[in-house]
Amino acid sequence: MILQTEFEFTLPKGFVDKDGNLHREGMMRLANAKDEILPLQDPRVQRNEAYHIVILLSRVITRLGEVRDVNPGVVENMFAADLSYLQGFYNQINANGKAAHPAVCPACSARFEVELNGAGES
Secondary structure, three states: OOOOOEEEEEEEEEEEOOOOOEEEEEEEEOOOHHHHHHHHHOHHHHHOHHHHHHHHHHHHEEEEOOEOOOOHHHHHOOOHHHHHHHHHHHHHHHHHOOOEEEEEOOOOOOEEEEEOOOOOOO
16 A cells, blocks of 8 residues: 555635736645644744744645745745635645545435545635
């Protein structure tokens, strides 16, 4: 069995870069212990603990459209809806190693999984 370590996502709104280009499709890798620990040493996180997610996401997002260097400045300038989506996506893939969520049909009670990869698509 091969462990999937990278997951595609689509942002609900999309990141607009300094040139006005919209970037919605991206890739996030599974986090490791270092990804969780190192941001705690960052002075921005020590001043404001809410900044932890900014540093954390900038470490695990490997691609965002044509943006290859997803740094804290990129994450800081994302729309709130996208930040919230990425937090949920991060938690989902790191909790069970897949971008799917178990669901039950309300009509027939059949069990199935809903892929979250494109959950941000409108």
